[in-house]
Amino acid sequence: MADAAVTSPAGAPTRARYGSMSRDRRWALRWSYFFLILFAIFFLTPPIYMFITSLKTSQEISAEINPWWVFNPTLNNYITLLTQNIFLKFFLNSAIVAVCTVTITMCISVIAAFSLARMKFWGSATLATGVFLTYLVPETLLFIPLFKMFAWVNETLGIQLMNNWWTLIILYPTLTVPFCTWIMIGYFASIPKELDEAALIDGATWIQTLTKIFIPVALPGIIAATIFCFTVSWAQFLYPLAFTTSTSELVLPVGIITTLIKGDVFNWGQIMTGALLGAAPPLIIYAFLMDYYIAGLTAGATKG
Amino acid sequence: MADITVRSASIGSPDSRSSLHKLMQRKSTIAFLMALPLILLITVLVAYPAGYAVYLAMLNKSMTKFVWFKNFDFLFTRDTFWMVVYQSCLFAITAVIFKALIGFIVAHFVHNIPSKGQRKWRGMLLVPWVIPPAMSTLAWLWLFDPSYSAFNWLLQPFGLGPIPWLGETGWARFSVILVNVWVGAPFFMIMYLAALKSVPEQLYEAAAIDGATWWQRIWYVTLPMMRNIIAITALFSTIVTFANFDIVRVLTKGDPLNTTHLFGTWAFRLGIESNDIPLGSAVSLFMVPILAVAAVFILRDITKRGSEV
Numbered sequence: 001m002a003d004a005a006v007t008s009p010a011g012a013p014t015r016a017r018y019g020s021m022s023r024d025r026r027w028a029l030r031w032s033y034f035f036l037i038l039f040a041i042f043f044l045t046p047p048i049y050m051f052i053t054s055l056k057t058s059q060e061i062s063a064e065i066n067p068w069w070v071f072n073p074t075l076n077n078y079i080t081l082l083t084q085n086i087f088l089k090f091f092l093n094s095a096i097v098a099v100c101t102v103t104i105t106m107c108i109s110v111i112a113a114f115s116l117a118r119m120k121f122w123g124s125a126t127l128a129t130g131v132f133l134t135y136l137v138p139e140t141l142l143f144i145p146l147f148k149m150f151a152w153v154n155e156t157l158g159i160q161l162m163n164n165w166w167t168l169i170i171l172y173p174t175l176t177v178p179f180c181t182w183i184m185i186g187y188f189a190s191i192p193k194e195l196d197e198a199a200l201i202d203g204a205t206w207i208q209t210l211t212k213i214f215i216p217v218a219l220p221g222i223i224a225a226t227i228f229c230f231t232v233s234w235a236q237f238l239y240p241l242a243f244t245t246s247t248s249e250l251v252l253p254v255g256i257i258t259t260l261i262k263g264d265v266f267n268w269g270q271i272m273t274g275a276l277l278g279a280a281p282p283l284i285i286y287a288f289l290m291d292y293y294i295a296g297l298t299a300g301a302t303k304g
Numbered sequence: 305m306a307d308i309t310v311r312s313a314s315i316g317s318p319d320s321r322s323s324l325h326k327l328m329q330r331k332s333t334i335a336f337l338m339a340l341p342l343i344l345l346i347t348v349l350v351a352y353p354a355g356y357a358v359y360l361a362m363l364n365k366s367m368t369k370f371v372w373f374k375n376f377d378f379l380f381t382r383d384t385f386w387m388v389v390y391q392s393c394l395f396a397i398t399a400v401i402f403k404a405l406i407g408f409i410v411a412h413f414v415h416n417i418p419s420k421g422q423r424k425w426r427g428m429l430l431v432p433w434v435i436p437p438a439m440s441t442l443a444w445l446w447l448f449d450p451s452y453s454a455f456n457w458l459l460q461p462f463g464l465g466p467i468p469w470l471g472e473t474g475w476a477r478f479s480v481i482l483v484n485v486w487v488g489a490p491f492f493m494i495m496y497l498a499a500l501k502s503v504p505e506q507l508y509e510a511a512a513i514d515g516a517t518w519w520q521r522i523w524y525v526t527l528p529m530m531r532n533i534i535a536i537t538a539l540f541s542t543i544v545t546f547a548n549f550d551i552v553r554v555l556t557k558g559d560p561l562n563t564t565h566l567f568g569t570w571a572f573r574l575g576i577e578s579n580d581i582p583l584g585s586a587v588s589l590f591m592v593p594i595l596a597v598a599a600v601f602i603l604r605d606i607t608k609r610g611s612e613v
Contacts, residue, residue: 039429044431046444047432053446062452066457111339119338122332142354145356146349177346238553257438283435287427
């Protein structure tokens with residue numbers, strides 16, 4: 001009753017306002033698209049320029065012509081790189097390191113997250129916080145002591161950890177395990193308790209509860225963590241730069257930077273091709289699994 | 305129906321109490337064993353090296369004598385050290401502010417357009433974050449090339465002389481920050497977009513009915529609702545930006561004249577390339593205070609939210 005009394009006299013002016021609001025909205029939309037295009041240009045210029053350069057010959061790169069256009073496109077850079085054994089070796093090293101890191105990380109972190117989220121033991125809450133703190137410790141703080149520790153291992157145990165690509169498999173989990181454990185704890189904690197209680201009552205062991213209930217239910221989280229893991233180990237730059245030197249032991253990012261940049265002679269066509277090929281695996285994964293990728297990104301801060 | 309299940313469960317429990325007790329006892333042991341690989345990894349490869357760094361920083365150059373704080377005293381007398389401190393702070397603060405601003409603005413624009421197209425735009429705008437930073441920085445290095453810079457080619461018709469993107473201290477600092485903003489802004493955009501989606505539409509409708517301008521809507525509705533995410537993303541990013549290595553290493557290697565070095569890159573130069581492990585270790589330890597402050601804030605936020613839930 002009171003409602004009707006209020007709305008009816010105000011009816012006419014509201015409609016006028018409504019019209020202006022929708023016009024505002026249209027303009028807001030136009031401006032949004034305008035600025036989004038500007039930002040997209042800013043964000044996509046380097047990768048596109050990478051692609052443009054990768055299609056050029058050295059003559060065209062050093063010629064005084066429009067650098068933003070390819071006049072004589074050629075695939076020579078791709079052919080040269082992909083037929084070079086050393087480049088394929090970088091690729092292989094990177095791939096093996098990334099796959100092993102992902103496997104090790106997921107084994108350690110899924111099992112540990114399950115025990116921290118559900119089983120609880122003395123000090124498990126502190127450990128969960130500790131895991132998170134480890135995630136905040138950057139690799140720039142750790143590479144020097146690790147360098148010295150490896151020298152010590154070589155002296156006392158006779159195992160040469162320096163200058164071996166497989167050393168990276170030992171090192172990369174330090175970057176991936178804390179974050180993966182952290183987001184898996186978040187995912188596992190969001191699974192209703194009734195589910196595993198039901199399994200326990202049915203006589204399932206803890207391992208069965210994990211493999212038959214938790215892993216299937218938290219699969220989206222596991223995929224997100226796997227993608228994170230892969231991208232981190234593929235992109236890592238400091239550890240391989242510090243711990244590997246021989247050409248045959250390098251992984252892709254370091255390999256491209258140290259072997260293709262020779263002194264002052266920059267073969268930019270090949271460098272850009274290499275960079276593009278190095279960026280391809282994460283980009284392909286991202287293109288196909290974008291939603292999981294984004295879920296993993298936002299989970300770190302919004303969950304837990 | 306529910307009655308029956310409850311009764312049968314309550315009947316079942318007294319019989320199996322002793323075995324349940326044993327199970328509980330065993331449970332914590334199993335749990336500990338399951339977390340053991342994680343504990344080992346963290347202690348051996350993170351906690352121990354972090355502590356070892358402190359010890360290393362107190363040795364002399366040939367690592368034969370314990371010299372207490374001599375390395376730090378030495379650092380304090382060097383101009384390069386203070387320049388690195390200045391540049392690290394300038395780099396981290398400026399980059400985080402611009403990343404947050406650009407992320408916020410872009411997230412708003414993406415949120416504004418019809419939801420059908422949002423996925424496409426979001427996918428496109430996140431590309432800088434997906435490419436390994438070392439690889440994308442190579443593209444920037446080529447764009448900034450002293451003789452073939454594609455940016456300078458674009459500026460030429462406007463009579464703007466060739467800009468020494470990486471050759472002059474001021475421009476080199478600008479370039480390094482620009483690349484970092486380029487890499488990091490999409491992450492902020494994604495976080496803010498997720499936060500924007502969680503703000504109830506009714507609040508905006510209520511604000512619009514009350515006659516709020518767009519500025520007031522952002523200031524009184526959006527920002528307070530997103531405060532948590534903004535804070536935590538900025539803190540995360542501060543840590544990562546402060547500890548940055550890839551971008552500076554590939555782009556300038558600290559040149560010209562060490563003016564673009566950050567703690568990480570300078571520690572690498574001293575510790576690995578100049579073979580002075582204690583000094584490099586001492587330099588890298590200067591990242592700890594900032595990291596610790598950020599970590600405390602993040603942890604406080606997390607425990608607070610934990611107790612709210």
